[in-house]
Amino acid sequence: MRPAVASALLDAEARRRLLDLVDVELDVVLDDFTTPTARTALAAAEVLITGWGCPPIDEAALRAAPRLRAVVHTAGSVKPHITEACWRRGIEVTSAASANAVPVAEYTLAAILFANKRVLFARDEYRAAHGREDDWHARLAAAGNYRRRIGIIGASRVGRRVLELLSPFDLDVLLSDPHVDPAEAVRLGARLAPLPELFARCDVVSVHAPQVPSTEGMVSRALLAAMPDGATLINTARGALIDQQALQEELVSGRINAVLDVTTPEVLPASSPLYTLPNVLLTPHIAGSMGGELARMAAFALDELQRWTQGVPFLDPILPEAWDRTA
Ligand SMILES: NC(=O)c1ccc[n+]([C@@H]2O[C@H](COP(=O)([O-])OP(=O)(O)OC[C@H]3O[C@@H](n4cnc5c(N)ncnc54)[C@H](O)[C@@H]3O)[C@@H](O)[C@H]2O)c1
Numbered sequence: 667m668r669p670a671v672a673s674a675l676l677d678a679e680a681r682r683r684l685l686d687l688v689d690v691e692l693d694v695v696l697d698d699f700t701t702p703t704a705r706t707a708l709a710a711a712e713v714l715i716t717g718w719g720c721p722p723i724d725e726a727a728l729r730a731a732p733r734l735r736a737v738v739h740t741a742g743s744v745k746p747h748i749t750e751a752c753w754r755r756g757i758e759v760t761s762a763a764s765a766n767a768v769p770v771a772e773y774t775l776a777a778i779l780f781a782n783k784r785v786l787f788a789r790d791e792y793r794a795a796h797g798r799e800d801d802w803h804a805r806l807a808a809a810g811n812y813r814r815r816i817g818i819i820g821a822s823r824v825g826r827r828v829l830e831l832l833s834p835f836d837l838d839v840l841l842s843d844p845h846v847d848p849a850e851a852v853r854l855g856a857r858l859a860p861l862p863e864l865f866a867r868c869d870v871v872s873v874h875a876p877q878v879p880s881t882e883g884m885v886s887r888a889l890l891a892a893m894p895d896g897a898t899l900i901n902t903a904r905g906a907l908i909d910q911q912a913l914q915e916e917l918v919s920g921r922i923n924a925v926l927d928v929t930t931p932e933v934l935p936a937s938s939p940l941y942t943l944p945n946v947l948l949t950p951h952i953a954g955s956m957g958g959e960l961a962r963m964a965a966f967a968l969d970e971l972q973r974w975t976q977g978v979p980f981l982d983p984i985l986p987e988a989w990d991r992t993a
Pocket residue numbers: 742763766767770819820821822823824825842843844845846874875876877880881902903904927928951952953954955991992993
């Protein structure tokens with residue numbers, strides 16, 4: 667991982683815990699596997715603790731690490747650094763994706779509740795009214811979170827956490843996920859629905875599927891067109907899942923609303939209307955862990971490391987057979 671990531675991630679408590687669990691040189695933080703320091707460290711390593719900025723663990727890195735048996739990732743996706751060669755070697759892999767899912771789900775819950783309450787609209791109209799009296803109950807007659815219908819795309823780590831957070835509210839939740847059966851959907855607090863029904867019937871649709879070849883562009887122009895007037899699309903997953911041109915056209919028309927933490931491209935050009943449209947809440951890919959939330963990912967990774975040192979299976983293993991449906 668990048669040295670700056672290591673300093674942000676590992677506070678004094680995490681460092682102490684790490685020293686208790688394994689033999690580790692805390693000042694050897696690698697972001698290049700080809701340097702003499704890296705070669706010396708790899709020659710002895712049985713487990714790599716990885717993080718943002720880890721280079722690919724390819725054949726050459728593995729040749730330099732003959733004793734390596736496990737990779738414990740302190741962030742979400744391992745796709746930037748786990749290679750085919752790791753699976754061929756039988757390396758065990760885990761990640762802190764479940765811990766990273768927590769803040770994304772919190773962001774999503776807040777976005778859903780504020781979308782239904784029409785908070786952006788109310789803020790703008792109140793500001794424009796500039797001290798004038800208005801009948802807010804009449805103007806916001808469509809607002810509120812009672813018996814609204816929410817569509818969740820993907821019972822992923824994030825999607826499952828969102829479903830859990832939604833459970834205390836008076837909301838009707840639909841779920842679309844080809845890897846989930848109707849009974850499991852019910853256990854998760856939702857009813858399984860095909861995408862066309864979910865888009866046509868929900869007040870808010872929130873996207874939580876991974877970006878893999880089969881999900882790119884899955885939120886098509888036709889699905890967006892099926893959303894009811896005034897509905898809100900939330901995307902904290904990846905911009906590539908959505909037909910961005912079609913979404914932009916719908917948003918410019920003002921027919922629907924969006925909360926977008928991710929876009930295509932990322933970062934959007936300065937000329938993009940999404941920066942200033944009143945019906946769009948655009949954030950710079952901040953839903954995942956940041957600041958103090960990094961410590962949650964570190965703690966999760968250390969728990970996994972502890973299991974590994976005790977010969978206990980990882981709580982959240984990354985499996986090669988699930989690679990094409992994992993973020
Ligand atoms: N905005 C951020 O800061 C941020 C942070 C973390 C994750 N993410 C994104 O959130 C999304 C979810 O991440 P995760 O770690 O929970 O994913 P994950 O790896 O847990 O998701 C895998 C699951 O997604 C579901 N899925 C797969 N294909 C699907 C499809 N076609 N339709 C519906 N569901 C499908 C399956 O249940 C699968 O098991 C990803 O796109 C990820 O990149 C964004």
